[in-house]
Amino acid sequence: MITRATSAPTSLHAVCVHGAGAGGWQWNVWIRVLAAHGIAASAFDLHAHSLAIERTSFRDYRQQVAGWAADARSDGVGLVLIGASLGGLLALSVAAQAGASALVLVNPMPPAGLMSKPLGEAYPALVAWGSQRSLASTRRAMPDADDAAVLYAFRRWRDESGLALGEARAGIAVDDPACPILVFSSAADDDVPPIVSRSLAVRLGADHERLVGCSHVGPLLGTRAADVAAHAAKWLLRKTASAT
Numbered sequence: 001m002i003t004r005a006t007s008a009p010t011s012l013h014a015v016c017v018h019g020a021g022a023g024g025w026q027w028n029v030w031i032r033v034l035a036a037h038g039i040a041a042s043a044f045d046l047h048a049h050s051l052a053i054e055r056t057s058f059r060d061y062r063q064q065v066a067g068w069a070a071d072a073r074s075d076g077v078g079l080v081l082i083g084a085s086l087g088g089l090l091a092l093s094v095a096a097q098a099g100a101s102a103l104v105l106v107n108p109m110p111p112a113g114l115m116s117k118p119l120g121e122a123y124p125a126l127v128a129w130g131s132q133r134s135l136a137s138t139r140r141a142m143p144d145a146d147d148a149a150v151l152y153a154f155r156r157w158r159d160e161s162g163l164a165l166g167e168a169r170a171g172i173a174v175d176d177p178a179c180p181i182l183v184f185s186s187a188a189d190d191d192v193p194p195i196v197s198r199s200l201a202v203r204l205g206a207d208h209e210r211l212v213g214c215s216h217v218g219p220l221l222g223t224r225a226a227d228v229a230a231h232a233a234k235w236l237l238r239k240t241a242s243a244t
Contacts, residue, residue, distance in 0.1 A: 019085030021129035033229035056161035069098035095177035112171030123162035144222035180239035181206035186214035
C-alpha cells in the first residue's frame with residue numbers, strides 16, 4: 001500500500017514508517033491530519049525478502065526507508081521522518097544520513113546503548129501476527145480504539161520477520177540526528193515501556209510528550225489518533241520554521 005496526501009504546494013514532506021506486522025494503512029489518520037496542516041505525507045508498506053519473510057533483516061527494511069527518504073527529498077522540500085515502534089527505530093536509523101529536517105518517534109523500539117538487556121522476549125523465525133490473528137487479540141492490543149478501527153486493523157495485520165525484530169530487540173547502533181526530534185510515549189504501552197521512550201528523548205535532547213490512556217498503537221489507531229497527529233503537525237511546522 002502507498003498512501004499519499006496533499007498535492008498543494010508545501011515546504012515539508014513527511015515519510016511515515018509503520019510498525020511490525022502492519023502496513024502503510026496504519027498512518028491513514030495521520031496522513032489526513034498532516035495534509036490538513038499543509039504537510040505532504042506518504043506511507044508505504046515495508047516489503048519482505050523475496051525468498052521468505054523469515055530471511056528479512058533489519059537492514060532490508062532500513063534500505064527501503066532510506067530509499068523512501070531519498071525520493072521525498074528529491075521533491076525539493078524539507079524531509080520529515082515519522083516512525084512508530086519498529087518503524088520508529090528505522091526512521092531514527094536513517095534520519096542523520098537522510099538529512100531529515102525533523103523526526104517524530106511514536107513509542108519507538110530503542111536503539112543500542114539504551115537498554116541493559118534486550119527489550120522483551122525473543123522472537124520465533126516467523127511472527128504469525130497475520131496468519132494467526134484473531135479479533136479478540138486485536139481488541140486486547142487496541143483497548144483505546146473503537147470497534148471500527150479494531151476490525152479494520154484485524155483484517156490487515158501481516159506476519160513479521162523474527163530476524164528483523166530480533167536484530168532490533170538486540171539493539172541497533174544509530175547515529176543520533178541533530179535535527180529537532182519529538183518523542184511520544186504512551187502511558188499504557190505494554191510493548192515499549194514509556195520510561196524507555198522517555199530515556200531515549202533525554203539521550204537525543206528531544207521534546208517528549210507522554211500520552212495518558214494511550215496503548216502502544218493508540219497514537220495511530222486509537223480514538224486520540226487525530227489529536228496526537230495534530231499535535232505532531234503543529235510541532236513540525238513550528239520547529240522547522242524556527243530552523244530556517
